[in-house]
Amino acid sequence: MEKEAAIIGYAQTPYEADSNCSRELLVLQATRAALEAAGLKREDLDTIVTANNDYLDGRTISNMRLVEPAGSWRKNESKVEMDGAFALLYALTRILSGDHDIALVVAESQASVYGGILPGIMMLDPTFDRQRWLLNEVSGAALQASAYMDASGVSEEQIAGVAAKNLDNAAGNPLALRSLPGADAAKVMASRPLYSPIRDLMMAPLCDGACALVLASGKAAAKAEKPVWIKGVGFAHDSYLTERPLESMNSLKLAAGSCYAQAGIEDAASQIDLAEVHERFAHEELMSYEALGFCGPLQGGAFFDSGATRMDGKLPVNASGGAMGANVDCGAGLARVIEAAMQVRGDAGKHQAKGVKTALAHGQTGICAQENIVYVLGGE
Amino acid sequence: MGAKAAKDPVPRVSIPLNPVFGWTVGNWMENFFDGMKEGKILGSRCPDCGRVFLPPRMICERCFAKADEWVELPATGTVQACTEAAVKVAENGDMVDLENPEIIAMVKHDGADTCITARLEGADASIGMRVEAVLNPGAENVLDLLAAYRPMG
Numbered sequence A: 001m002e003k004e005a006a007i008i009g010y011a012q013t014p015y016e017a018d019s020n021c022s023r024e025l026l027v028l029q030a031t032r033a034a035l036e037a038a039g040l041k042r043e044d045l046d047t048i049v050t051a052n053n054d055y056l057d058g059r060t061i062s063n064m065r066l067v068e069p070a071g072s073w074r075k076n077e078s079k080v081e082m083d084g085a086f087a088l089l090y091a092l093t094r095i096l097s098g099d100h101d102i103a104l105v106v107a108e109s110q111a112s113v114y115g116g117i118l119p120g121i122m123m124l125d126p127t128f129d130r131q132r133w134l135l136n137e138v139s140g141a142a143l144q145a146s147a148y149m150d151a152s153g154v155s156e157e158q159i160a161g162v163a164a165k166n167l168d169n170a171a172g173n174p175l176a177l178r179s180l181p182g183a184d185a186a187k188v189m190a191s192r193p194l195y196s197p198i199r200d201l202m203m204a205p206l207c208d209g210a211c212a213l214v215l216a217s218g219k220a221a222a223k224a225e226k227p228v229w230i231k232g233v234g235f236a237h238d239s240y241l242t243e244r245p246l247e248s249m250n251s252l253k254l255a256a257g258s259c260y261a262q263a264g265i266e267d268a269a270s271q272i273d274l275a276e277v278h279e280r281f282a283h284e285e286l287m288s289y290e291a292l293g294f295c296g297p298l299q300g301g302a303f304f305d306s307g308a309t310r311m312d313g314k315l316p317v318n319a320s321g322g323a324m325g326a327n328v329d330c331g332a333g334l335a336r337v338i339e340a341a342m343q344v345r346g347d348a349g350k351h352q353a354k355g356v357k358t359a360l361a362h363g364q365t366g367i368c369a370q371e372n373i374v375y376v377l378g379g380e
Numbered sequence B: 001m002g003a004k005a006a007k008d009p010v011p012r013v014s015i016p017l018n019p020v021f022g023w024t025v026g027n028w029m030e031n032f033f034d035g036m037k038e039g040k041i042l043g044s045r046c047p048d049c050g051r052v053f054l055p056p057r058m059i060c061e062r063c064f065a066k067a068d069e070w071v072e073l074p075a076t077g078t079v080q081a082c083t084e085a086a087v088k089v090a091e092n093g094d095m096v097d098l099e100n101p102e103i104i105a106m107v108k109h110d111g112a113d114t115c116i117t118a119r120l121e122g123a124d125a126s127i128g129m130r131v132e133a134v135l136n137p138g139a140e141n142v143l144d145l146l147a148a149y150r151p152m153g
């Protein structure tokens, strides 16, 4: 994809355990700031895509009252009931249709409002798995981690090390909910055990927050300051968690393959300068190194140990702290795209990595990362 | 803007949303439960690729076809994934500590291609462990027909 669509503005609210305000005001805060960053007004918007979830918002058609804060009054608006990274895909297709020049994507949820990990249980097969009350997003992730560790030889300490890296990086991100400057694997290993091997600090913290992004056609982006071009996008869906091999993220691998083909990426480890991956659990980041082709199959632990993905490594992963810093449902994947765009622009402040020209962003939806989406972004 | 303007916590009210859905379990799960009442473990098989689903599924996603053949499977299988649960999820969504940790396992029955998630008796579990289903054919609630798995031998 060559200069067909670019990110020209974005904003994130702080991510908090309790934002102490309505979701409408959270969305307004994000959308107004994103438009201001793009130098645009509501009147300039051609199309709007929101990412939110009826169950999380506690109402059906939950975008209904987002007409006002999303700027969509009497405009072309629709909703994606998945992560905002998929809402961006929808906006991108509208831009590529040639009918629209400016799209706004906004994602929100408030974990302070809904019941912790209950919504994940509602995703399960209702006639058996849900009723038996054993599976949920955390126990599902733990089962995946066990299969991955058995196949790869990755240790609990290596998984804890990933969490520690991201929580340390999050200390440089003023919007993060959770950060632990100087954290090490031992600190993570000492946190509360949940479902082995997963402990509290290996699980991305759910929170309140909103984030928004302005996407422009090539024509409109040419007039913008520091456009961040979408070079490629790929996405894929896999089977339900009990019906697929859990030791590898096959749908992420497929997503990366089609994204790389569009973006002209032949050797991801050398051509990508930085990645923001949506790791809802620390082991998913190791698995993503493999699926994204940063290293060979089952080599995620060794690749992490090489230091390549640390802030000063050759391919920093989650310089922002990733989802370990803040995991807003519906928004954490879109936040990865925003963070990757910030890095390409050199606007990431204290968590800016050096020399980022090409960045990758990943979003996911579903238990054990059933569905994945990958973007490659680049500057001029 | 608004987010930071308020100093006092926003008042909270609990607003119940308790929709009740009247699903049937469907013919496939009904067969599965009816089988277990007679001590039989029934899976569905895709006629095109031969994959065997347990619990039975109606559709093979790989062949884009109805998995409408039935096979009786042995009670034995192998652990594919396992976790020691130190917590359980309470009705309000909080994870609360269990007094006694329990093992949750994904088990692939011999002859099946997919997994059942269930409790595994005992304190130790590892991937590759041979286990057998503990059936409870007289259970009143169909969900209790497959009580757990236990290590073999």
Ligand SMILES: [Zn+2]
Binding pocket: B046, B047, B048, B049, B050, B051, B060, B061, B062, B063, B064, B065
């Ligand atoms: Zn088939």
